[in-house]
Amino acid sequence: MSQPDAVICDPNPNAAHKQRKVIHIDMDAYYASVEQRDNPDLRGKPVAVGGSEARGVVAAASYEARQFGVHSAMPSVTAKRKCPDLIFVRPRFDLYKAVSLQIREIFAEYTPMIEPLSLDEAYLDVTENLKGMDIATEIATEIRTKIKAATGLNASAGISYNKFLAKMASDLNKPNGQAVITPKNGPAFVENLPVKKFHGVGPATAEKMHRLGIETGADLKARSIDFLIEHFGKSGPYFYGIARGNDDRQVKPNRVRKSVGAEDMFMADIHSFDPARAGVQPLIEKVWTYCDANEISAKTVTLKVKYANFSQVTRSKTVALPFGSLADLENAVNLLLQAIFPVSRGIRLLGVTLSSLERRVVEHVSPQLLLFI
Template sequence: MTELEPSPQDRPRKIIHVDMDAFYASVEQRDNPELRGKPVAVGGSEARGVVAAASYEARKFGVHSAMPSVTARRKCPDLIFVRPRFDVYKSISLQIRAIFAEYTTLIEPLSLDEAYLDVTDNLKGMKIATDIALEIRAKIKEATGLNASAGISYNKFLAKMASDLNKPNGQAVITPRNGPTFVEALPVKKFHGVGPATAEKMHRLGIETGADLKARSLDFLIDNFGKSGPYFYGIARGIDERQVKPDRVRKSVGAEDTFREDIFAYDLAREGIQPLIEKVWRYCDANGITAKTVTLKVKYSDFNQITRSRTVATSFSSISEIEDAVELLLGAIFPTTKGIRLLGVTLSSLDKCHGLEHSQLALFF
């Protein structure tokens, strides 16, 4: 190494975030020509069903994933509901995962339709990450007929943000030079990792943009956001030191939602929590993970919070088993005199499924 060459520790990382475009819906439109160009929602059309994915034609009407099916139908009367075919989606994911593996061993799956890749030192010796992303997207299109978008940057946070900039079927790069400026202009509600409840709290504190977040001290952020404070302090400056971790094992997987109006009735709470159940189940099913514990989180209008858990001897094997457990936990807190402003569902005591089928699932993204 000459004096002019940076050490490996000093080199900016090259991270790619690949995100399939409307993955489930695009697969259905690919396989059924009659659906092409029409608003499509993958998911149940029953009263308790939710949208798992929406085509771009449906999104123009405001339909999006995790939306109750009855709401989606109201927004788009011509919406076509299609039952999900997870075996097909997983098979396609194997194809995509194989393409990633041609370029790097550092692949971190996030779900069926997205993953991080660290291509700093890639298997093909390519120097420009944008070229790698172009090749990967072209190979995905050739192998599957589907479009993928990509974000390229020097850390995971900015790569994730970049992948949304030119969707669908596009890519964008955020360089070390323009990363901090990009973050300063970004509304905090669009930050990956800042959910609706956190964004609402930031707004109450006068934090609307990345520049506002950057102006707050580390102590202030820790006092108000706890262990997330250092993360927010870093990303406000375009800094994210998290590594791309292949085959990461999570301790838990959860989802929560803050409601626009407080909930007092069980039926409304049950309807509101269904999308959360489906979200955590999809993650486990896609990644071949089982869970033995389900936890219900309830935050009331006075900001008091409770959790209730149920643990089973053998792992939950279907979404209906999780629904039954959540219904027992939820029913126990009714009737209530205090309005419910937030509900959450978390699965824990996670473990990889055993057997050939689930050893393959670990490769999906």
């Protein structure tokens, strides 16, 4: 991999404005890599975390498994068919969380401006950093080196002048690499990128953009802000900005979101409960992992169901006390899902959203670490 260009802040210390420097750190095949680290017999072999040969879905896949087309949210039966030698491993979420806290302690050596997205990824604003380092690519390299030394795991990084482009850059040289998108080449990078690969554009939104003739960043840039607001509501200004390589969102270290959700559109319509249950499981795990990683609790869960004719229903459940475990959340979603069956038409998309979020009280964590969780 060639050495990426550096993102350097304004060299004039008296300048009124400094170029923002944002790093997105993304652990490589995190769950599977932890399992391969701890079990030498799994190294170099195709591994799926979650599910089983008979039922369930894949929560994470090693890079060896991905070469066969195995990926997260894939039914286990399909994954086994694609890769007959696939090894299924039960997830150990408590361990993944503990390792994630190790990684965040490394982040905290460089900046208090840390915004976790999940157990395995986070944004860091290093415009002003605790090491006094000017070059963001050097900071990213040091962090990745320290993560490897402390945990034995590989991380990739994206460096840019805003969150959107840092996130996109972290995928460019995976695994175990990093890349930079500079202010000079950011707009051109976005123009050439398919919108289905944009962070923040899910399968349903990508399909809607496709129906409107929007396939690339250049197509998106050609649409007016009024057009985008008309068709995408509150997301319109965001899409208008990122089509031009602009994203003014700040890295927010202690943000409690109003809601957190995940959804998936299926290759084939679902008509019965068991495959629907299998399809919704990775969504449950994704939203729970986010909340768990960020010490957030939720009192309301909403199930979204979109049918083959694009009609849509939602079902919600609110509890008196926040959900205390993944099992509690699974039970609540299962009840909501069971209530929609039998269905008169196929299901093309399912979504799970948690709301009424609140910060948990964290115990048995060092006061210093609490500043950065």
